[in-house]
Amino acid sequence: MSDVSSDGILKGVKELSLVHKLSMHLGVFVILIGGWELGSRLGYVNELIMPPPTAIGYRLYEMFFITGSIYWHYFVTMFEAVCGFIIGVSIGLSLAVTSAISPVFRRYWAPYAVVFNVTPGIAVTPFIIAWFGFGWSSKIALAALVCFFPPFINTLTGLLYIDKDATELFRSLGANRKQYFWKLQIPSALPIIIAGLKLAMTGALIGAIVAEFFSASEGVGILMQRFAFRLNMDGSFAALIVMSLMGLSLFTLMEYMDVKVLFWRRHSRMEEVSKKRKAKWSIN
Amino acid sequence: MSTELDTDVSHNIEIGGDFKGGLGGAMIRHLIILLVLLFVWEMANRTGMGDPLLLPRPTDIVLSIWKIYVTQGNVWYHLWVTFKEAMLGCLIGCIIGIGLATAAVLSDVFRQFLKPYIIIVEATPRIAIGPILVTWFGFGMSSKVALAALVCFFAPFVNTITGLLGVEEESYELFRSLGATRKQVFWRLMIPTALPTMNAGLKLAVGSAFGGALVAEFISAQAGMGILMARYTMSLNMPSAFAGLLSITLYGFILFRIMEFIDYKVLYWRTDELMEKKSLKRSLAWKKEMQS
Numbered sequence: 001m002s003d004v005s006s007d008g009i010l011k012g013v014k015e016l017s018l019v020h021k022l023s024m025h026l027g028v029f030v031i032l033i034g035g036w037e038l039g040s041r042l043g044y045v046n047e048l049i050m051p052p053p054t055a056i057g058y059r060l061y062e063m064f065f066i067t068g069s070i071y072w073h074y075f076v077t078m079f080e081a082v083c084g085f086i087i088g089v090s091i092g093l094s095l096a097v098t099s100a101i102s103p104v105f106r107r108y109w110a111p112y113a114v115v116f117n118v119t120p121g122i123a124v125t126p127f128i129i130a131w132f133g134f135g136w137s138s139k140i141a142l143a144a145l146v147c148f149f150p151p152f153i154n155t156l157t158g159l160l161y162i163d164k165d166a167t168e169l170f171r172s173l174g175a176n177r178k179q180y181f182w183k184l185q186i187p188s189a190l191p192i193i194i195a196g197l198k199l200a201m202t203g204a205l206i207g208a209i210v211a212e213f214f215s216a217s218e219g220v221g222i223l224m225q226r227f228a229f230r231l232n233m234d235g236s237f238a239a240l241i242v243m244s245l246m247g248l249s250l251f252t253l254m255e256y257m258d259v260k261v262l263f264w265r266r267h268s269r270m271e272e273v274s275k276k277r278k279a280k281w282s283i284n
Numbered sequence: 285m286s287t288e289l290d291t292d293v294s295h296n297i298e299i300g301g302d303f304k305g306g307l308g309g310a311m312i313r314h315l316i317i318l319l320v321l322l323f324v325w326e327m328a329n330r331t332g333m334g335d336p337l338l339l340p341r342p343t344d345i346v347l348s349i350w351k352i353y354v355t356q357g358n359v360w361y362h363l364w365v366t367f368k369e370a371m372l373g374c375l376i377g378c379i380i381g382i383g384l385a386t387a388a389v390l391s392d393v394f395r396q397f398l399k400p401y402i403i404i405v406e407a408t409p410r411i412a413i414g415p416i417l418v419t420w421f422g423f424g425m426s427s428k429v430a431l432a433a434l435v436c437f438f439a440p441f442v443n444t445i446t447g448l449l450g451v452e453e454e455s456y457e458l459f460r461s462l463g464a465t466r467k468q469v470f471w472r473l474m475i476p477t478a479l480p481t482m483n484a485g486l487k488l489a490v491g492s493a494f495g496g497a498l499v500a501e502f503i504s505a506q507a508g509m510g511i512l513m514a515r516y517t518m519s520l521n522m523p524s525a526f527a528g529l530l531s532i533t534l535y536g537f538i539l540f541r542i543m544e545f546i547d548y549k550v551l552y553w554r555t556d557e558l559m560e561k562k563s564l565k566r567s568l569a570w571k572k573e574m575q576s
Contacts, residue, residue: 024397025397025400028397029400049420107310108313108314108317111314111318114537115533115537117540118491118533118536118537118539118540119529119532119533119536120491120492120494120495120498120532120536121495122411122495122498122499123495123498123509123510123513123529123532124529125499125502125514126502126513126514126516126517126518126525127513127517127522127525127526127529129517130338130517130518130520130522130525131338202407202409205409206409206411206412209409209411209412210411210499210502213414213415213499213502213503214502214514221412224412224415224416225415225503227415228415228416228418228419229415229419231419233416233419236415236416236419237416240408240412240413240416243408243409243412244404244407244408247407247408247409248404248407248408250407251406251407
């Protein structure tokens with residue numbers, strides 16, 4: 001599971017106009033795809049191994065518009081991943097808050113957290129299948145298991161590492177424990193919590209797909225495996241693209257949440273929110 | 285955009301490590317709690333509150349550990365197979381990741397054209413390509429190595445880029461004013477600055493390579509811990525399957541420790557004690573050079 005964001009990769013690159021940039025990127029993309037197509041058509045690339053892009057494109061078109069078979073599988077995998085995400089995140093967050101509040105709990109839970117951290121979550125797949133059966137529940141359980149750790153550890157870290165000066169300020173203004181938690185600990189931990197949620201989202205998708213590989217009757221993962229084992233490579237590539245789409249849409253959702261919730265980290269959003277708050281204040 | 289680099293803080297796991305009353309006392313208390321938990325589990329099972337078929341008794345698990353490690357001894361072979369796959373995959377993935385990242389850092393044009401593809405690769409669940417890789421590389425070891433490499437290349441890649449680009453303007457200024465060559469800037473400034481981030485990436489890569497190898501084995505394999513556990517659970521031999529899972533945990537723990545140790549040794553300037561030792565050595569070497 002990767003954890004790092006690709007932001008900041010363009011540091012130091014000259015800013016170009018949008019049209020210029022887009023056309024250049026598109027040019028490179030077209031050349032790459034064209035080369036692949038040509039190599040495949042002229043027989044340099046084995047079609048069984050790397051099907052030509054047009055065949056993959058046609059297969060995608062067929063899946064979405066002619067037979068429409070993809071929608072159900074898409075829904076199943078998405079549902080499993082999102083359910084697993086919700087369950088895993090709730091468990092992770094509540095464990096983290098409990099251990100942040102109670103040092104005793106933290107001390108005695110820490111060794112088990114280490115065990116959870118060093119065991120790859122997907123290694124538990126066979127157990128989950130044996131316990132929860134071949135239906136949806138096993139996929140949801142695995143997704144929850146795989147994704148609960150990042151929110152847990154990120155939330156715990158965020159809640160524990162509070163700026164000393166801010167704590168001092170809260171103490172000197174006589175804040176009570178509840179205020180300290182809600183007005184200081186939670187806001188200052190939110191960026192890292194949301195980063196953990198982002199990781200969890202990808203983790204949940206991976207968990208659902210891996211459980212489908214292991215054994216399932218519906219879902220994009222099993223669809224892709226069936227295509228691949230029948231050597232229907234264009235179909236399995238199309239399924240891979242569908243999974244990419246799924247990942248991208250979940251990713252965008254998390255980005256959107258990031259922008260909405262962490263308004264103080266972006267200047268324009270900050271201004272918007274403070275204007276709104278000011279308007280509300282002057283009415284009162 | 286939030287440029288949160290260290291979004292994965294799983295290496296901060298020592299968070300509960302404020303052992304009061306000395307290490308020995310804390311250990312004993314932890315041990316007692318563990319024993320009580322295990323005892324409750326065992327008793328619940330014996331009195332018929334848990335299904336021993338699904339959640340085997342701790343004593344059965346211990347017996348199975350003894351069986352698969354000593355009397356049958358079959359687990360060694362499978363462990364070795366998975367270890368080989370994961371390590372080879374990790375090596376290949378890290379080389380590809382760091383190589384690509386270095387190229388991307390040295391050439392602005394390359395980096396610019398790489399960016400959209402990076403976003404797509406970041407959002408795709410990379411492990412999903414498993415069945416395609418098994419079809420390409422067959423049922424043997426190569427498909428597992430390929431999946432492990434593919435799964436783990438991304439963390440070192442992104443971390444290397446971020447680390448290498450994260451050099452401060454002032455440091456560049458210093459190197460420029462001292463007349464450093466391009467090569468010196470790269471090796472003496474960029475690499476040391478990036479090392480902590482790069483190491484964090486490698487740590488993640490080791491863990492995910494292991495996961496990649498296991499998943500490829502689940503899809504299809506003849507040997508390895510993944511297929512061994514799958515066989516045990518499919519035949520409802522749960523104690524042995526748990527023994528396998530525990531070995532994976534232990535193996536993961538050892539790897540984690542090794543990576544921590546490498547971190548500690550390589551990034552010597554982060555620990556005062558090591559830093560002192562190193563600077564003492566260097567000053568002695570310098571003095572010797574002066575005398576001769």
